[in-house]
Amino acid sequence: MAVGSGAVEDMEMSAPTLAGAFADRPVLVTGHTGFKGSWLALWLARLGARVTGYALAPDTTPNLFTLSRVQETVHRHIVADVRDGAALAAAVQAAAPEVVFHLAAQPLVRLSYREPAATWATNVMGTVHLLEAVRSCPSVRAVVVVTTDKCYENREWPWGYRENDPLGGADPYSASKAGAELVVQSYRKSYFAAGGPLLASARAGNVIGGGDWSDDRLLPDAARAVARRQPLLIRNPAATRPWQHVLESLHGYLLLAARLLDGDRTFADAFNFGPDAADNLSVAEVLTRLQRHWPELAWQMDPQAGAAPREAGFLYLDSSKARRLLDWTPTWDLARGLEQTARWYRAVAENPSRARAIAEQQLEQFCR
Secondary structure, three states, rough: OOOOHHHHHHHHHHHHHHHHHHHEEEEEEEEOOOOOOOHHHHHHHHHOEEEEEEEEEOOOOOOOOOOOOOHHOOOOOEEOOOOOHHHHHHHHHHHOOOOOEEEEOOOHHHHHHOOOOHHEEEEEEEHHHHHHHHHHOOOOOOOEEOHHHHHHHOOOOOEEEOOOOOEEEOHHHHHHOOOOHHHHHEEEEEEEEOOOOEEEEEEEEEEOOOOOOOOOOOHHHHHHHHHHHEEEEEEEEOOOEEEEEHHHHHHHHHHHHHHHOOHHHOOOOOOEEEEOOOHHHEEEHHHHHHHHOOOOOOOOOOHHHHHHOOOOOEEEEEHHHHHHHOOOOEEEEEEEHEEEEEEEEHHHHHHHHHHHHHHHHHHHHHHO
């Protein structure tokens, strides 16, 4: 298994720590029907947590939540919108969680251009509603709000963004995620500085992994192209991103929440979770590596690429803070992450009923 420096030792230490942190603990996950949220719910179930999920119904067919029967792993499954502040507040009160992971979001750049008002309402006011609900719920001890690497003011520079770099964003998605970060900072300083739950935000790179069927994302688009036996159309082969398997970022969120539960305010802050510099690759490089594990995949330039909305050309995260304070480090390099991703999609294409078993097997391999 390909690992980063010290990753084996880190996982051996962190696995029992995580189990102790979440075993039989009430946890609320917003966005548990999404790609990341479904993987997180499966992992929390493995750790023995009692999970309440609050989210819209899955918005793609197929989807990881349904195929992997995630609803069977949660104690309470609530279908509702984070834009509905009253419904969210009632759900938080009923769940009485000690830990909250806020993943519910409108996560797509191109959709944000088409639906900017809905994107801002979900990503900014949804975060406000969540933190307002938390303010009135004395059981909550730790909150992790998940944003994105795109929350930084993108200057296309060749080094990694650090947590204290300026926030910003040209497209509505990126700008709304920067707005969500400002909401977190405001609530931390205004309401939680002297008491109440410890509040942190987590900024991860471009995640890959089995079970993502979102529109306008590279790996889901590749899976759909292979299923149709057509070449994948790509818009910007030179676009460079910090690619990482979904379990890498989730491991960071879990470690961060565990430290917040310890009561140390050092961790009530923003944290980057990105891959090693060697895995900050262009779209073309990622597809070339993916094809080694997925020979059916072919791609070509999209003839409509010039008409696509603007997206950042280069993104990279400096994750030295998470490495230093949380002892977090990538466990699977991109080669292993691509291998596991291709394996998941190919196996599920042959037999969709295997989705849950493959997900649990990959969780076991990652944690081992």
